[in-house]
Every structure is written in C-alpha cells, then in structure tokens.
Amino acid sequence: MRLFAYRASDGNEGVGALTKGGADEFVDLCATDTQIPTSLQLIIQDENLMHRANAALKHPNAVRGQTSSISFKPPIERPGKIVCMGLNYADHAKEGGNARPEYPSFFMRGPSSLTSHLDPIIKPRVSDKLDYEAELAFVVGKKARHLTLDNALDCVAGYSIFNDGSIRDYQRKTTQWTIGKNFDRTGAFGPWLVTPDELPIGCHGLNIQSRLNGQVMQNANTKDFLWGIAETIVLISECMTLEPGDVVITGTPAGVGYARNPPVFMKAGDICEIEIESIGVLRNTIVDE
16 A cells, blocks of 8 residues: 555645555545544554555545645654664765765654655755755554564565755764754655555665756665665664654665765755655755745
8 A cells, every 4th residue: 555644725634545546546544434543653553454444445435535635744744763874875875985884874863854745845044055865764563672684574564755855064063963964844754655565575676766856866776775674673673662653764875965076955946856666756845944
C-alpha cells in the first residue's frame, strides 16, 4: 500500500491510500471504514488496522478522492525520533573531504524541522547556504532493540522520501551537525509511505535522484549504500530502542550543492524534486523566511 496523511480543504484530517491507477486518485480509508483512525502513526503500529486499511482500499464501495483536492501532511507528523545518517555513500564522503568511514555519522532532527510534499522549504533569514540532500527514509512500525540482520527488516512499516535540507554554514560552526540540520521546515518528508511488500527487500537497487529547477544534481542507487537498511537498524538498535513512528533517514549521495564548483545553494522560487524509483517524487518550492 501507499499510505499518506492529509488535510482536506475544510480542515478535516484523514489517511488515504493510492489506488493502482496512479498518484491522482485515492481511497479515503477513514471515510470507508470509520474504525480506521486519522493518524497514520496509529495505523502502522497495529496489525489489525493495517489489515483494515488493506480491506478498505479494496472495498467495492470505497470512498474515493483526488490528491489535487487535499494537502499532504508529513507521513508521520510528530515522530518520537528522527535518526539521520551521514556519509552513507562513499562518493559523498569523498566530495566532502572525508575518508570512507568505519562507522556512520548519526545526528538527530526534531519534528519542527519537517515540511511536507508540495509545502515550502523555508530558506532562513540568517543564511544563503541552503543545500539539498536526496535521501531514502524508513518508518519504524514495531518496538525494537538489539535486532540482528535476520530480523531487522521486520520492524520496518514502510519507506518514503526525504530532502535533508541543510544550512551549510551553521552545520560547520561546530563539529556537531545538529544545528544546521534543524532549521524550521527545512526537512521535506513524503509524499507517502510505501509498505515493504511493494519494494525490493531493504529497498536495495533503487535509483535515487535530486533535481533543482529540472536539472539533475544527484543521481545514484541505493545499492551503493555503505550500510544497508538492515545493517543500519542493527547499529541503531544496539544503542537505543526504536519505537513505532520513529523515522530513519539513510544518507545522501554525491552531488550536493556545497561541493560543486562554484557551489549551488537553493533560493526563493527554486523547485527541488527528490525521486526514488518505485516510491515516487517529493516536490517542494523554496521560499524565504
């Protein structure tokens, strides 16, 4: 299934699932089955609710809508944790002057840094160095600790797309990256959550691309991960408990703006698109704070 959270023009909120026809028509799961809650986070952690959602999607009298008539919300609006990886592609580490790491760099994002599909990414007033980063995201559906390579993927509820918008001068003010990764509404997330049964195991071998105003800036494949999805979960879960609704962002490939000559940073009016094969396209316009 391809599940998303939305807000209707009347202010009501719900959860939809794309029909097989494409990205325009969807089934309103909550209107089709009133036992389904309007929180995608609640649905993904309950096996019974996931079954109900699947049944609602296939119901002959399902309530349908058009994505053009709603506003997308981040798939998980207030994650308990947003765990981000850095330097998960060797080519990106190299372009930043870093050796191939022995262990991934981890940092955290807060929920206030998120924005959704088709909503703006905010360029802050204090910097003109807003950079793009195409990334695969996954969402945790089950409480997990000390997982192994054999069972790590069992905790994944689904996969999505993330643009890890980074304020480069603030990122480099200290050895810790957190401040440059947490400006309000710089991390775009969506449009939807794709359940693992619709994708290759561990999302291996998917093309990932960023485009700025239609120009391809990053073009890579998830087969080039230094740490795959299962390995990433093993590393994180040996340190902390992963909980339903937690989001993990898996790193970006080479081609980011700061490493170009001359550097390329996003400005008001730009349109940035992140596309991941078999998942979709995340699109945002850049606006000034």
